[in-house]
Amino acid sequence: GAVVSQHPSRVICKSGTSVKIECRSLDFQATTMFWYRQFPKQSLMLMATSNEGSKATYEQGVEKDKFLINHASLTLSTLTVTSAHPEDSSFYICSARDLGRSNQPQHFGDGTRLSIL
Amino acid sequence: GQNIDQPTEMTATEGAIVQINCTYQTSGFNGLFWYQQHAGEAPTFLSYNVLDGLEEKGRFSSFLSRSKGYSYLLLKELQMKDSASYLCFYNQGGKLIFGQGTELSVKP
Numbered sequence: 001g002a003v004v005s006q007h008p009s010r011v012i013c014k015s016g017t018s019v020k021i022e023c024r025s026l027d028f029q030a031t032t033m034f035w036y037r038q039f040p041k042q043s044l045m046l047m048a049t050s051n052e053g054s055k056a057t058y059e060q061g062v063e064k065d066k067f068l069i070n071h072a073s074l075t076l077s078t079l080t081v082t083s084a085h086p087e088d089s090s091f092y093i094c095s096a097r098d099l100g101r102s103n104q105p106q107h108f109g110d111g112t113r114l115s116i117l
Numbered sequence: 118g119q120n121i122d123q124p125t126e127m128t129a130t131e132g133a134i135v136q137i138n139c140t141y142q143t144s145g146f147n148g149l150f151w152y153q154q155h156a157g158e159a160p161t162f163l164s165y166n167v168l169d170g171l172e173e174k175g176r177f178s179s180f181l182s183r184s185k186g187y188s189y190l191l192l193k194e195l196q197m198k199d200s201a202s203y204l205c206f207y208n209q210g211g212k213l214i215f216g217q218g219t220e221l222s223v224k225p
Binding site for chain 2: 006044046105
């Protein structure tokens with residue numbers, strides 16, 4: 001079964017709306033979670049590393065004021081796309097590390113398809 | 118530095134065998150992942166190689182050579198549903214370093 005839950009799976013909203021995406025680790029604690037975006041026919045692009053109890057680390061070129069990340073607990077990280085515009089339409093995926101599983105330490109959420117009209 | 122390469126596209130015939138190669142360069146290495154991703158869906162786990170050698174899981178096998186910085190994913194008895202993108206990546210200090218993904222098309 002899923003060990004990382006991502007919600008919502010799909011969002012369609014008007015330009016200017018802020019959208020919050022949640023990523024939860026279900027049966028393990030994740031001090032670190034990762035947020036990616038993916039454009040069609042391209043690989044995952046790391047946006048930021050979410051650290052529990054501290055500020056997220058953003059990759060070069062990713063606007064931290066645009067993509068707000070909060071990691072308030074060991075099992076939940078949220079990504080908020082503020083004042084979303086059509087160019088923010090993409091597939092957003094989170095992942096989390098389970099240090100207790102040596103055979104599959106990395107788990108992905110099911111992804112969120114964001115469409116801004 | 119960090120670098121990981123895999124072919125962008127491959128085409129194979131249903132029932133055949135296909136090998137997808139992945140080469141990497143890294144100063145630190147904690148194992149290599151292979152994931153399958155169908156269009157519009159999240160990646161799903163295929164394999165995680167930490168030690169050298171071949172690991173077989175049904176129709177899928179993955180090989181790793183740490184000294185050569187080389188891995189491959191072998192898919193046997195290809196099925197149409199195997200048409201997908203295949204991602205190889207490794208964990209570098211907690212950050213995942215991805216290849217560009219190999220888009221595999223399986224033809225009848």
